[in-house]
Amino acid sequence: MAENENYRKGSEIRASLMGEKFAADMNKSVYDDPMMKKFGDYAREAVFGMLWSRPGLDLKTKTLICVISDTAQARWPELAIHLRMARRQGWTEDELSEALMHLCGYIGLPSVREAMLTAKEVFEEMRKEG
Structure with missing residues (x-):
């Protein structure tokens, strides 16, 4: 894929949200084959370069x-990525766990339980990283 402005902008936003090392590790482990590289390139350009850069919400x-959204749809691997992003954007562990707890009455305990287990793992991993 030719690296256009949205791709470059998306790469910067993605690395900023995830952390440089995490994004680079993901490139090596997830987007290391031609099929997944196409997917990753598209996500960088369209999702990070166009959607995440839109004004209106920080x-x-x-x-x-x-x-x-990930919790409501039971998207646990994506939830782990987005929890990391949320922590890097300033949400505390307590705030995120309360946001998840609030969902108990709307999407149900089983999904929230899985989300909390995912959050526990992500938070522990991030504490170890420093």
Whole structure:
């Protein structure tokens, strides 16, 4: 894929949200074959370069929207990524766990339980990283 302005902007936003090392590690482990590279390139250009860069909401709010959406749809691997992004944007562990708890009455305990287990793992991993 030719690197256009949205791709470059998306790469910067993605690395900023995830952290340089995490984004680079993901490139090596997830987007290391031709099929997944196409997917990753598209996500960088369209999702990060166009959607995440839109005005109207700050990045912190957008990360919380993703955490809630992932939990409601039972998207656990994506939730782990978005929890990391949310922490990097300033949400505390307590705030995120309360946001998840609030979902108990709307999407149900089983999904929230899985989300909390995912959050526990992500938070522990991030504490170890420093």
